[in-house]
Each structure stands twice: as C-alpha cells, then as structure tokens.
Amino acid sequence: MKGSIYLKTLVDLRGSVIMWSLGIAFIGAVNVLFFPTIQQMEGLVAFLDSMPPVIKAMIGDVSAMVRLDGFLHVKLFDPLPLLLAIFGISHGASLLAGELEHKHVDLLLARPVHRWRVVLAKFLAVATGVAIIAVALAATVVVCARIIGDELPWSHLVLGTLNALPLSWLFTALALLGSSLVTQPRPAAFAAGAVVVAGYVLETLRMMSPALAGWRTVSLFAYQKAGYPLVGAPDIGAVGLLLAVTVVLVTAACVSWERRDLAA
Amino acid sequence: MTAPAIETRDLTRFYGKHRGVEALDLTVHGGEVFGFLGPNGAGKSTTIRLLLDLIRPTRGTARVLGLDCQGQGLEVRRLVGYLPGEYRFYENLDGRRMLEYLGHVGGQVDPAVVASLAERLGADLQRPIRTLSHGNKQKLAIVQAFMHETPLLILDEPTTGLDPLVQQAFFALVEEARAAGRTVLLSSHNLGEVERVCDRFASVRQGRLVGVETMADLRDRAVRLVSLTAGRPLDAGVFAALPGIDDLVVDGLTLHCTVQGPLQPLLAAAAPYEVVDILSREPNLEEFFLALYGQREVRHEG
Missing domain, CATH: 3.40.50.300 (P-loop containing nucleotide triphosphate hydrolases)
Known part of the structure; x- marks a missing residue:
C-alpha cells in the first residue's frame, strides 16, 4: 500500500465490497437455486405472453424465461447496473468531498502529487470495487448453476457481467464529479442519485409509451439495455458510448479538483 | 544570488x-x-x-x-x-x-x-x-x-x-x-x-x-508587566521618572506598570519603600502587540 492512493482507497473499501459481494451473491444464489421451480411452472410462457406489451418489452424474449440465461438476464443482470450504481455513488460521492469533510486533505495534497492523480486513483479503486461485486455475482451463478445441474456458456456470462459495468462506472464518475465540486459527500450523492432515478423513470416511460421513443438517445439505461449479452450479443457501440461518457466525467472531475480552491 | x-x-x-x-x-x-x-x-x-x-x-x-x-x-x-x-x-x-x-x-x-x-x-x-x-x-x-x-x-x-x-x-x-x-x-x-x-x-x-x-x-524592547507591593506608601513621581516605565498606576502600597528593558532601575527605586512582594510576567499576545506596536495595524516589511 506504500504511497498507492489506489490501493489505500481499495483497502478502505474492502469491508463494503465484501458485504455487497455477499449480499449480491445471496440474491444470485436464491434466483439460480429457485430457477428449477420457476422452470417447472406450467403455462409460464403463455402467462408472460399475455402480459401488456410494455411488460413484455421490459422482459425481452419471453420464451427465454424458461431458460436459465433468459431468466437471469431479467431477474439479475438487467437490474445489476442499478444495484452497482448504488455502491458506486455512495462511495464515489465521498472520494473527494470526504477528504475535505474529514480534514485529510491538507496532509494528502501537501504531498508532491498531482491532484488529478488522486482523483483518478480513487475513481479506479471504486470502479474496481464495482467490478469485484459483479464478479462475485458471476461466480455465484456458476457455482449454483452446477448445483441445479444447469450451466451457462462462459462467454455469455462474462459478457453479461461486463455489460453491467459501464453504466455503473458512469454513475460512479458522475458522483465523483459532484464530489469534486462540493465540500460534503451528501449533495454529490443526492445529485448523482437523482440522475439515476430520473434516467430509470425515463427509460420505463419510454418503454411504456411509443410517443417517447425519440427519447432513446438521451436515456442512459437504454444504452445499457441495447445488448442482451447473457442471451445474445453485446452492443459494442452502446457500451463504447457509456465508457466514453465515463471518461469525460472522470476527466471533468480531475480538472475541477485540480482547479479547486480548498478553502474549508 | x-x-x-x-x-x-x-x-x-x-x-x-x-x-x-x-x-x-x-x-x-x-x-x-x-x-x-x-x-x-x-x-x-x-x-x-x-x-x-x-x-x-x-x-x-x-x-x-x-x-x-x-x-x-x-x-x-x-x-x-x-x-x-x-x-x-x-x-x-x-x-x-x-x-x-x-x-x-x-x-x-x-x-x-x-x-x-x-x-x-x-x-x-x-x-x-x-x-x-x-x-x-x-x-x-x-x-x-x-x-x-x-x-x-x-x-x-x-x-x-x-x-x-x-x-x-x-x-x-x-x-x-x-x-x-x-x-x-x-x-x-x-x-x-x-x-x-x-x-x-x-x-x-x-x-x-x-x-x-x-x-x-x-x-531589547522586551516588555514585562510588573505588580509591586511595598511596606510604605509609594511616590508615583519617583517611578514615573524612571526610563522604560509605562502604564504606571500607583495606589497606596501597590504599583502596576509595564517595564521595557531591564528591571534594575525599578527595583532600585522601590528598595527604600520596603518591597513586600513583586510579580513580573510576560504579556500575553494581545498585550504584547499593544505594548510593542500600539494601535498601529500595518507595517510593510522594509
């Protein structure tokens, strides 16, 4: 950990990462282990097929619900970015404002280190934490799938896990940018949380109303849902765009923190 | 350079x-x-x-x-x-x-x-x-x-x-x-x-x-706050004439003043009055500022 802001931040996060990993792994295990029961439900596909178009649109391929990959896509991997965003925002918001709030900032920034390096190292640590939680879910799914005698193609599982990350990282970066502008973590977390909620509501309304179809380009969740990597192919363009926005937000946070006057 | x-x-x-x-x-x-x-x-x-x-x-x-x-x-x-x-x-x-x-x-x-x-x-x-x-x-x-x-x-x-x-x-x-x-x-x-x-x-x-x-x-310009108690009534005029004495208050047997420089002249002048007690202390920071600079607020370094 000697002098590594990245490792120091990651070590500080370890308790939270472990708890989140256990929590998400538990949810994953419950879903996979109960899947045989779901699969045996007679008339499930017919029931889902009778749902309103908007629900069907949210589910995607209804017939896939009786397969493990389709079921996990709907139940786990589709909402996964939202869960990971909660972790990313809660920690991303305190990365810089927390240093100010806890009065660590003078000791740290009086060192011969560029402020942007501090920002980048801290972001990468939280982004790593997000990835570890996602990997914990994927590992749990593998183990539990074997227990129920089913299995998922490795490539699909890896892609499904990776597909959840860019949007979570984007929201983490958004919280980080907020954190670089304020003196306390809470406003940064609220602002980023508000964007997540607004984005989720927009995406839900967009799927319910054909009149809002044109809003797709501004709906962040639409880009995450563009590909169905657990059951199909990822949308490289959409993933690339989410990553590009993340890079822009982290860069903005670096610039903001570099220029920031650290008056308490 | x-x-x-x-x-x-x-x-x-x-x-x-x-x-x-x-x-x-x-x-x-x-x-x-x-x-x-x-x-x-x-x-x-x-x-x-x-x-x-x-x-x-x-x-x-x-x-x-x-x-x-x-x-x-x-x-x-x-x-x-x-x-x-x-x-x-x-x-x-x-x-x-x-x-x-x-x-x-x-x-x-x-x-x-x-x-x-x-x-x-x-x-x-x-x-x-x-x-x-x-x-x-x-x-x-x-x-x-x-x-x-x-x-x-x-x-x-x-x-x-x-x-x-x-x-x-x-x-x-x-x-x-x-x-x-x-x-x-x-x-x-x-x-x-x-x-x-x-x-x-x-x-x-x-x-x-x-x-x-x-x-x-x-x-050289050290200032001390001095309180002195004597056995006989003190004559304010004697002490006011001493070098470095300021803010002098004499009340019967007690004397309060600030002294800039050595205390010796004050002690010598007080000796005939049978000194009972003497208390000398450094000023606190605010007293120090007032004693050293008066009310002057700013002086650019030369």
Whole structure:
C-alpha cells in the first residue's frame, strides 16, 4: 500500500465490497437455486405472453424465461447496473468531498502529487470495487448453476457481467464529479442519485409509451439495455458510448479538483 | 544570488467579505528559523495554505525557494515538509502505515529517518491512530513533516498538545534543521515559543502584517508587566521618572506598570519603600502587540 492512493482507497473499501459481494451473491444464489421451480411452472410462457406489451418489452424474449440465461438476464443482470450504481455513488460521492469533510486533505495534497492523480486513483479503486461485486455475482451463478445441474456458456456470462459495468462506472464518475465540486459527500450523492432515478423513470416511460421513443438517445439505461449479452450479443457501440461518457466525467472531475480552491 | 526561502508580495486572500490575509509582503531568508506570530484567526494558516497552493490568492504572489506557489505547486510541495494546524489522520491505520502511506505519496522516505524521529519524540507507531491521544497524534504529525528532510519546513502550531519534554525534543529538531541549513517557518500564537527558537519573526493581526523583528530587537524592547507591593506608601513621581516605565498606576502600597528593558532601575527605586512582594510576567499576545506596536495595524516589511 506504500504511497498507492489506489490501493489505500481499495483497502478502505474492502469491508463494503465484501458485504455487497455477499449480499449480491445471496440474491444470485436464491434466483439460480429457485430457477428449477420457476422452470417447472406450467403455462409460464403463455402467462408472460399475455402480459401488456410494455411488460413484455421490459422482459425481452419471453420464451427465454424458461431458460436459465433468459431468466437471469431479467431477474439479475438487467437490474445489476442499478444495484452497482448504488455502491458506486455512495462511495464515489465521498472520494473527494470526504477528504475535505474529514480534514485529510491538507496532509494528502501537501504531498508532491498531482491532484488529478488522486482523483483518478480513487475513481479506479471504486470502479474496481464495482467490478469485484459483479464478479462475485458471476461466480455465484456458476457455482449454483452446477448445483441445479444447469450451466451457462462462459462467454455469455462474462459478457453479461461486463455489460453491467459501464453504466455503473458512469454513475460512479458522475458522483465523483459532484464530489469534486462540493465540500460534503451528501449533495454529490443526492445529485448523482437523482440522475439515476430520473434516467430509470425515463427509460420505463419510454418503454411504456411509443410517443417517447425519440427519447432513446438521451436515456442512459437504454444504452445499457441495447445488448442482451447473457442471451445474445453485446452492443459494442452502446457500451463504447457509456465508457466514453465515463471518461469525460472522470476527466471533468480531475480538472475541477485540480482547479479547486480548498478553502474549508 | 540565492532566492529567499519564502517571498510574498501583496499576498491577499478574502473569504467572501471576510479578510483571510491582505497585502502581505514577507521575506524569509534561507537557513533561518522564522516565527509567524499572531492570535488565532490572524491569517497565519491562510498564508501557509496559500504557500502550499491548497487555496488560491485573491491577488498577489507567493514564491518558495524561487518557485511560484501557484504555477509550480508540485515542485514547491516537493521542497516543503508541512505540519498543518488543523488535520485528521486516517484513523483506521496505525502510525507506521500512516507514515509509510504519506511518505510514499509522490515521493520516497528513508525508514531509518522515520524510526529515528519517532524514537526521539516518543511517537507510538504500532497503535491504531484512533486510539491515540491528541498529543500522540501531534508527534506523528511532526514526524511526517520532518521525515522527507526537505529544505523548507512549514510548521503550523507545532507544539499544540505536546508535553514539555516532547516540546524540548521538538525544539532540538528545529535547532538541528537550522544547523543543517534548512529553513523553518514556525507559526504560533505562543510568544515564548517563538522567542525560544526563532531568529526573526513576523507579527500578524486581523490578516495584516504588523511588523517583522529580529529576536535581538525583541529582547531589547522586551516588555514585562510588573505588580509591586511595598511596606510604605509609594511616590508615583519617583517611578514615573524612571526610563522604560509605562502604564504606571500607583495606589497606596501597590504599583502596576509595564517595564521595557531591564528591571534594575525599578527595583532600585522601590528598595527604600520596603518591597513586600513583586510579580513580573510576560504579556500575553494581545498585550504584547499593544505594548510593542500600539494601535498601529500595518507595517510593510522594509
């Protein structure tokens, strides 16, 4: 950990990462282990097929619900970015404002280190934490799938896990940018949380109303849902765009923190 | 010609309408221990944070060892060991890990130097920081300021919370730094502390520079507050005529005054009145400012 802001931040996060990993792994295990029961439900596909178009649109391929990959896509991997965003925002918001709030900032920034390096190292640590939680879910799914005698193609599982990350990282970066502008973590977390909620509501309304179809380009969740990597192919363009926005937000946070006057 | 260790010109920082520091012209020469004296809220910490580019000036410039504090902040910080006046460590670490972390952020540190400093100050490196008292945390803060052996040390209220023995060890470190040709800027609101270790000092009050003095000047002009009780009624006229006596109040058998310079003339004049008791003390900081500078607020350094 000697002098590594990245490792120091990651070590500080370890308790939270472990708890989140256990929590998400538990949810994953419950879903996979109960899947045989779901699969045996007679008339499930017919029931889902009778749902309103908007629900069907949210589910995607209804017939896939009786397969493990389709079921996990709907139940786990589709909402996964939202869960990971909660972790990313809660920690991303305190990365810089927390240093100010806890009065660590003078000791740290009086060192011969560029402020942007501090920002980048801290972001990468939280982004790593997000990835570890996602990997914990994927590992749990593998183990539990074997227990129920089913299995998922490795490539699909890896892609499904990776597909959840860019949007979570984007929201983490958004919280980080907020954190670089304020003196306390809470406003940064609220602002980023508000964007997540607004984005989720927009995406839900967009799927319910054909009149809002044109809003797709501004709906962040639409880009995450563009590909169905657990059951199909990822949308490289959409993933690339989410990553590009993340890079822009982290860069903005670096610039903001570099220029920031650290008056308490 | 070697650049001054610290040089500020018209350095000004306002927090909204509140003045942090204004029009500060200050020169600290290389190799000196320079006191930065003023009451709490006088602008000492603001000035120091400006030097380290933690905050930005409203106007004016600051240079450290010839480097512009704003434009070359990284290079400046490489040359400065800093003890903040207000800080908090990462409480989940123990002292050793904390110093390792701070020591290697953007630089290297010799573990032998850290061990030696810790031993001299009696700093406990094994215990989690959250379990340490304020004084023990302050020891760690001093270690982290000295451990890089930088040419300039900026120490903001360094002896806060230290017991007298540790203070002695700290002053020895400052003396050694001076002997090694390093420069020390020591911010304090404690006149005795500045008097003990500094070559020169600047006084600041309400964000403005009041004056810059050498310690020799200060000693020449040393002011003491004296209260004297005699066995016979005192004659005010006798004492008013003495050199260096000011603020004289005589009330029957008691006398109060300030004395600038030696006490001998006062004692000689009081002897015939059968002195029963005499109390002499250093002025506190506000009394010191009033005695030394009167109501004059600003004096730019010459």
